[in-house]
Amino acid sequence: VQSVIEDQASGSTKQKELAQETVKRYLIPVPPLAEQRRIAERLNLILANIN
Numbered sequence: 799v800q801s802v803i804e805d806q807a808s809g810s811t812k813q814k815e816l817a818q819e820t821v822k823r824y825l826i827p828v829p830p831l832a833e834q835r836r837i838a839e840r841l842n843l844i845l846a847n848i849n
Contacts, residue, residue: 799824 803824807814828834 803816803820804814806820807816809815829837
């Protein structure tokens, strides 16, 4: 998937650009909102212990 998307990007090799319409064509799986919140809470706890 990454190589297909990279082939549709434009620009130099150091700074690629991807048109918004290109991105909209792909379904990007994300966890349900409740799970995202649990993940964020856990990461915040971990980061609090690091800082």
